[in-house]
Amino acid sequence: MQLEEDHLGPHLNGKHLRPESLMMSYGYNPEWSEMAVKAPIYQTSTFVFKNAEEGKAFFELAYGLRDKGAEEQMGLIYSRLNNPDLEILENRLRFWDGAEDAAVFASGMAAISTMLLALLKPGDVILHSEPIYGGSDYYIKNILPKFGIQSIGFRANMEADEVAELLEQSGVADKLAMIYIETPANPTNHLVDIEACAALAKKHSTDDKKVIVAVDNTFLGPLFSHPLKHGADLLVYSATKYIGGHSDLIAGACLGSAAIMKQVKAMRTFMGSMASPWTGWMLMRSLETLKIRMEAMARGAETVAEYLKNHPKVERIYYLGDLQDNPQQQAIYEKQCLSAGSMISFDIKGGEREAFKFLNSLRLIKLAVSLGGTESLAEHPASMTHSDISPADRAVMGIGEGMVRISVGVEHPEDIINDIEQALEKVQVSVSSYA
Numbered sequence: 001m002q003l004e005e006d007h008l009g010p011h012l013n014g015k016h017l018r019p020e021s022l023m024m025s026y027g028y029n030p031e032w033s034e035m036a037v038k039a040p041i042y043q044t045s046t047f048v049f050k051n052a053e054e055g056k057a058f059f060e061l062a063y064g065l066r067d068k069g070a071e072e073q074m075g076l077i078y079s080r081l082n083n084p085d086l087e088i089l090e091n092r093l094r095f096w097d098g099a100e101d102a103a104v105f106a107s108g109m110a111a112i113s114t115m116l117l118a119l120l121k122p123g124d125v126i127l128h129s130e131p132i133y134g135g136s137d138y139y140i141k142n143i144l145p146k147f148g149i150q151s152i153g154f155r156a157n158m159e160a161d162e163v164a165e166l167l168e169q170s171g172v173a174d175k176l177a178m179i180y181i182e183t184p185a186n187p188t189n190h191l192v193d194i195e196a197c198a199a200l201a202k203k204h205s206t207d208d209k210k211v212i213v214a215v216d217n218t219f220l221g222p223l224f225s226h227p228l229k230h231g232a233d234l235l236v237y238s239a240t241k242y243i244g245g246h247s248d249l250i251a252g253a254c255l256g257s258a259a260i261m262k263q264v265k266a267m268r269t270f271m272g273s274m275a276s277p278w279t280g281w282m283l284m285r286s287l288e289t290l291k292i293r294m295e296a297m298a299r300g301a302e303t304v305a306e307y308l309k310n311h312p313k314v315e316r317i318y319y320l321g322d323l324q325d326n327p328q329q330q331a332i333y334e335k336q337c338l339s340a341g342s343m344i345s346f347d348i349k350g351g352e353r354e355a356f357k358f359l360n361s362l363r364l365i366k367l368a369v370s371l372g373g374t375e376s377l378a379e380h381p382a383s384m385t386h387s388d389i390s391p392a393d394r395a396v397m398g399i400g401e402g403m404v405r406i407s408v409g410v411e412h413p414e415d416i417i418n419d420i421e422q423a424l425e426k427v428q429v430s431v432s433s434y435a
């Protein structure tokens with residue numbers, strides 16, 4: 001019954017199966033659970049050893065006291081170290097990005113903070129794009145310095161040679177240990193060139209130090225962007241967003257080579273930042289519909305963006321399907337994105353007053369932060385998700401007072417547009433704003 005498998009994954013009749021065909025049952029054997037077609041929730045803290053010798057052997061592997069035998073499987077010990085729901089989920093999740101290994105966490109921030117602590121040490125420098133998710137920004141700027149780790153930020157849409165120049169001029173380029181990027185950037189959808197970051201990392205790597213390129217792939221992945229194929233070493237996700245996809249759980253993930261993931265998983269064991277069996281089970285359920293959800297949301301967003309773009313009360317839209325006026329960004333899009341996704345930001349003519357009137361008038365779309373769920377959500381970055389960035393920095397990043405961010409869900413696009421239309425009608429744009 002089990003599919004044959006090689007290093008590229010399971011195959012059937014000599015053809016490798018696509019990720020969406022593997023999400024329902026890969027890595028689970030019904031014989032483990034009364035022939036249940038679905039993996040149950042292994043809601044347990046600990047696992048029984050057949051005998052003391054087995055317990056000893058499992059611990060030797062878990063603590064790296066000896067190498068794994070050719071046919072030997074890592075045994076189950078305790079749910080902070082491993083649990084079947086997490087292991088099955090991790091084995092499925094890695095197919096979308098073509099990663100060797102994956103680790104699932106209690107939140108996106110748990111994944112990001114654990115990964116950073118696993119791979120950085122005092123004296124290191126981390127170069128990162130801006131803007132990035134508020135929690136990551138805070139962690140890099142306020143928590144990492146306590147451990148002697150310094151950061152340098154660069155604007156997401158800066159040219160690659162300007163970024164290299166910025167690093168050179170910092171005087172600490174020799175301490176570079178990681179380039180951390182978020183592409184597309186939230187909420188402006190600015191793209192960062194992954195290949196250029198990989199080249200910069202390579203240039204600063206030495207025989208005994210490899211500079212790691214880590215990408216927060218939450219916004220387009222794991223369907224529409226595969227950074228590992230463009231030279232990135234590591235991916236992080238807020239699985240709360242598209243991977244979970246129903247706005248009903250908090251989780252995170254980290255993916256990369258077996259060697260890097262070994263370090264990340266070891267740190268996860270000691271931080272205790274893994275996801276629970278229940279969250280793992282929920283995420284397995286979500287993965288079955290990941291592709292059809294993300295595709296439907298991207299199709300809906302295309303229709304919604306077209307409507308917004310032509311609306312007289314909309315100053316400008318920020319959408320990956322609308323980059324014609326920006327050849328630099330369009331070139332990156334063509335290189336590393338497979339779809340424009342379903343995040344749209346736009347500037348309403350006017351400022352906060354007009355944006356708030358619009359948000360308060362929505363009837364179908366919910367006024368909430370977060371994204372990637374089946375229902376459409378709208379928010380005001382300047383006063384909500386990005387309010388802890390100074391107004392001056394926000395201006396540099398292009399986050400204006402009239403900006404609204406929408407995560408397009410799976411509702412009928414015409415119903416979403418209907419709601420946007422009636423809410424925009426309520427907005428009074430003063431004559432001067434039209435000038």
Ligand SMILES: *Cc1c(COP(=O)(O)O)cnc(C)c1O
Nearest residue numbers: 107108109133216218238240251
């Ligand atoms: C939400 C988000 C995070 C943080 O994830 P949590 O699951 O909320 O901890 C990190 N990065 C991006 C891009 C996000 O949108």
